[in-house]
Amino acid sequence: MTMLSPLRRWWFVVAFQLLLACTWHPRYGRASTTATAQTTSRDSIEADAGVMTNGSKRILQKTTPRPSTRRPTSPTRNPTNKPTTRNPTSTPTRMPTSFPTVKPSPVPSSMPTSQPTTAKPTTTPTFTPSSSSPTTNPTAAGPLSCPRLHCANDVVTTTVPIPGGSCPGLVATTLATFVYQGDVLVELTGPSDPAHAADLVITAPHGGSKTPTYMPNRQTSGPFCPADGCAIDKDTNSLEIAVSLQGKFISNYCRVPYLVINHLHRIKLDANREVLEAAQNDTIAVDAWFNFHNFTNVAQLAVRSKFGTMTNSAGITGARALLFDVHGYAGLDWVPVDGSPLVQWGYRLSAAETLNPDLYCPIDLRTGTIGSLTHARDLPGSTYECLVRGPGSLASRVSNMIDAMGGLTNDEHCGHGTPSYENESPWALAHDPGHCNQVVGNPANECHYYSGGYDIEVHERMNWQDLSGEHFNAVQAELPRCIRFGGADVRDKFADILSTAVMSFMRDLYD
Ligand SMILES: *[C@@H]1O[C@H](CO)[C@@H](O)[C@H](O)[C@H]1NC(C)=O
Ligand SMILES: *[C@@H]1O[C@H](CO)[C@@H](O)[C@H](O)[C@H]1NC(C)=O
């Protein structure tokens, strides 16, 4: 991709400065999201997992997963301080020709010239071979988990920030707003000049805080709510992290992502639900909801027009871009008060079925247009298994960069994720008594796995209102409290890592 040619690639993990361990405030208002089990006429999309649909009734799966030969992948309660040796990418046997190791780095004339600055670390790769690197021979390595079996030889590159690069003056600007009585209720920000656009659309549906009195409060139950109720809590600090991610793309890559913001508190509008549940029949909320999704579509059209499309081997055409939906979740599992430290990555693949390694290994055994990477899964060099939980998955890119910097917080697992190369089965984690209180009687049902909601369902297609048209790869990230309440420095570091993970994921996918 010529606009991104200044980016240099390095093998895998880039070393960052060691981050001093940060403490976080243990008690704030709980933020939470509720997984939706979307019922849709489109069978290509699966219902959220963790909360399983059974007809119109939602049930929580409580049975034990089938016994498996693989090692449990859940982190232990008493982790050591050593990063795990889970990066088997040092001895690639397959070198995809489409993933050059180093790209030429001419500075395009259209881009601001770089200036020496507070340089981002442009370090040499520090990744060293692990003595316990899995091999492709299962008998030699013992029982292999599904991602290790299929993705161990993945070649992963990490696109480091532009060495010494900077683009002063490049900022995100407001491109469109939905205003009511002088209040900006919904906003689209992005590049004032589309030439500077990143191939990324970020959505922040649950981070808003405005509670105008001219709008009624959403009810937690009633005719517009599913049986288990409507959620009205905001995902605290998820908007801040979304804004920060946009900023890191600019400062690290001189590219401006589009960002769609619902400024309304979730008690006024839930922009990640279909309109009845989202707006509960309030006309202002309905207008705001429509504009949120319209702005998302406007951003997708802009990105699609700039970066174009690719047609995969299954004949599916999609934009060379990604939609990233930012959320936050609470949980009383694992760590008291703060809940799980894991990022839950959602691709609209059910935990009990598609992501169950005992049923589908690899995920690609499930054919068809399932999930929100339905386009990416059949791009050259890609498999669903490795995109979602291989070494090159978003989760594992983030985890490895966090490990390389010595951890994000004093919980070494903070920011690790599932599904990922190390935590392949969200279902197993959510049903692991060592991880989740639900199995020992937590009535709050905190051990959901959030597999992806309305936003990444409808915006996985260009025509979001009738789920037609070209595809647009999408992912949902449910961020744990250890990141959202970890303080400004933790959020900043995480957004920085996230920008590199997302950028490198897209470069490996599309370039
Ligand atoms: C789902 O519903 C069917 C009847 O429609 C029932 O037989 C089955 O046991 C239910 N499954 C669960 C897990 O409750
Ligand atoms: C929704 O609002 C309209 C008026 O704006 C009203 O006629 C209708 O009954 C409402 N529907 C429900 C289910 O409350």
Ligand SMILES: CC(=O)N[C@H]1CO[C@H](CO)[C@@H](O)[C@@H]1O
């Ligand atoms: C009502 C409204 O804002 N409609 C806009 C939605 O997005 C399209 C572009 O996809 C615009 O052309 C419409 O004006």
